[in-house]
Structure formats: structure tokens, C-alpha cells
Amino acid sequence: xxxxxxxxxxxxxxxxxxxxxxxxxxxxxxxxxxxxxxxxxxxxxxxxxxxxxxxxxxxxxxxxxxxxxxxxxxxxxxxxxxxxxxxxxxxxxxxxxxxxxxxxxxxxxxxxxxxxxxxxxxxxxxxxxxxxxxxxxxxxxxxxxxxxxxxxxxxxxxxxxxxxxxxxxxxxxxxxxxxxxxxxxxxxxxxxxxxxxxxxxxxxxxxxxxxxxxxxxxxxxxxxxxxxxxxxxxxxxxxxxxxxxxxxx
Numbered sequence: 001x002x003x004x005x006x007x008x009x010x011x012x013x014x015x016x017x018x019x020x021x022x023x024x025x026x027x028x029x030x031x032x033x034x035x036x037x038x039x040x041x042x043x044x045x046x047x048x049x050x051x052x053x054x055x056x057x058x059x060x061x062x063x064x065x066x067x068x069x070x071x072x073x074x075x076x077x078x079x080x081x082x083x084x085x086x087x088x089x090x091x092x093x094x095x096x097x098x099x100x101x102x103x104x105x106x107x108x109x110x111x112x113x114x115x116x117x118x119x120x121x122x123x124x125x126x127x128x129x130x131x132x133x134x135x136x137x138x139x140x141x142x143x144x145x146x147x148x149x150x151x152x153x154x155x156x157x158x159x160x161x162x163x164x165x166x167x168x169x170x171x172x173x174x175x176x177x178x179x180x181x182x183x184x185x186x187x188x189x190x191x192x193x194x195x196x197x198x199x200x201x202x203x204x205x206x207x208x209x210x211x212x213x214x215x216x217x218x219x220x221x222x223x224x225x226x227x228x229x230x231x232x233x234x235x236x237x238x239x240x241x242x243x244x245x246x247x248x249x
Contacts, residue, residue: 006074008057008097017099018053024105024114024181025051031186037166037173039129040180043122054099055117064121068130072121078110082144085153088137091130093120105183109212119177120161132227133161139235149238156201156234158209160227165196165220172196172220178211188214196220201230205237 029051032040047063049055061071073087075094087094095116100108108115123129136157143149162178163185179185188194197203199219207217221227 006076006097008074010054010056013054013099016102020099020102021054021114022051024100025049025118027105027183028118028181031183032174032180035174035186036180037168037175039126040122040175043125044118046125047121049118049121054113055121057095057097057117060117060121064124067125068127070124070130072117081140081150085137085140085144088133089141090137091134093124093133095120108182115177115181119181122180123175123177128224129227132231135228135231136161139231139238142235143238146238152205152234152238155205155207155209156230158211159204159207159217159219160199160221160230162211163215163218164199165218166224167220167222178215185214189218194218198222199226199230201233204230205234 046067047060049060057072057074064070064072068091070091070093073092073094074097076098077096079087079094084094093116096110096112099113104112124133136153140150140153143153161176163176166173166175174180174186174189179189194214194216196218197220199221204219
């Protein structure tokens with residue numbers, strides 16, 4: 001069954017919700033100084049995101065639409081693969097309407113509004129990244145019955161879109177939304193508790209991925225062009241893989 005469309009109901013957010021956004025916004029922007037990629041800072045400004053109040057999905061969607069043709073879709077929580085990748089293929093990004101509590105500042109297992117908007121929207125304002133994510137969604141929709149293909153797609157999405165690093169101006173910069181939006185993940189990354197590896201598709205696809213804990217590895221792009229190349233290469237790999245057998249009921 002398709003997911004239910006929601007409305008944000010902006011007027012129902014409490015003063016505490018707005019305060020959580022403000023504190024998180026201030027803390028993350030301070031942590032990300034000289035650590036986040038250029039596209040994040042440009043997109044943050046272009047999307048109209050600021051510390052003073054929670055973002056209005058309608059206003060953010062309007063800016064996204066004008067910049068790259070994307071829109072936000074308010075959802076209650078995690079979606080199934082068909083709904084999630086289907087939205088990406090249509091340049092729609094699902095973002096949850098609830099925001100974490102003060103007790104959940106450092107790490108949450110399920111994405112909240114801060115993760116979805118602060119973490120993802122700035123990169124969606126970048127034309128090349130926006131095209132890459134739609135391409136990934138399109139490839140995924142072609143392989144939905146194949147569980148093995150979904151695992152590979154999840155790993156590419158996870159180690160790039162959620163926890164990706166990129167080389168810019170001779171320095172390592174963060175661009176994955178799970179890094180951008182999580183103080184705990186940033187401190188884990190900075191501690192070098194998990195290895196940083198060159199972004200090679202074969203290595204990414206062989207590395208287990210989970211959002212239920214801090215990451216065990218991070219992958220660094222040598223340049224942005226690797227993103228689109230990685231989806232094209234994965235599409236070719238999946239096209240050559242044996243198709244799953246469908247058993248009639």
C-alpha cells in the first residue's frame with residue numbers, strides 16, 4: 001500500500017521544537033566550519049535555512065523547485081524501498097515532520113526533521129548532486145524485486161548520500177547528511193575510530209551498512225564526478241546480474 005501523504009501543520013510545533021532546531025543548527029554549523037563541503041554552505045543559504053525557526057516545508061520546496069526541480073514530501077517516518085526510491089526517481093525527497101527531543105541530540109536511529117532538512121536539502125540545491133540522486137532512484141526502481149540489488153543500492157546510498165566524504169581543494173570535506181546532521185557521528189569520524197577509505201564502488205558494495213549505530217567505515221570521493229559514475233557503474237553491474245525468479249502464488 002502506498003504511503004499516506006501528510007501535511008506539516010507548522011502551527012502545531014511548540015516553542016521547545018523551535019528551540020531544539022535552533023540549538024542543533026548552531027551546534028552543527030559550528031562543528032561543520034571548515035569541515036563541510038562548499039555545496040552544503042551554498043545550499044544552506046540558497047534554501048533559506050536559518051537558526052531562528054523551524055523550516056516551513058512549503059517555502060523550502062518552492063526554493064528547491066526553482067533551483068533543481070526537487071520538492072519535499074512530508075512523511076511520518078521511514079518508507080519502504082518502492083515508495084522511497086520511487087519518490088527520488090520523481091525528484092521528491094521524503095522528510096519526516098517530527099523533530100527529536102533534547103535527550104536525542106547526539107544520535108537518533110530514525111531520521112527526524114533536522115536530519116531530513118538540514119542534512120539533505122542543502123545538497124539537493126546543487127544541480128549535479130540533485131541529478132545524481134534522481135538517477136540513483138531511477139536505477140533502484142528497476143530492481144525492486146531483487147533483494148540482493150537493494151542491498152547494493154542501500155550501501156551506495158548509505159556510504160555516499162548519508163555518510164559521504166569528498167576531496168575539495170586538497171582537503172577532506174563532509175557531505176553525507178548523516179554526518180552533517182549528527183554531532184555524535186562527526187565526533188566519531190574525527191576520532192578516526194573508523195577507517196577512511198578511497199571511494200571505490202567495489203569496496204563500497206562489499207561493506208555492510210547500517211544506520212542503527214555509528215559507522216564502521218567512511219569513503220572519500222576524489223571528486224564529485226565519481227557520484228554519477230558510481231550509479232552508472234552499479235546500473236551496469238545490476239543489469240548483468242541474474243534476475244530473481246518470481247514464484248507464482
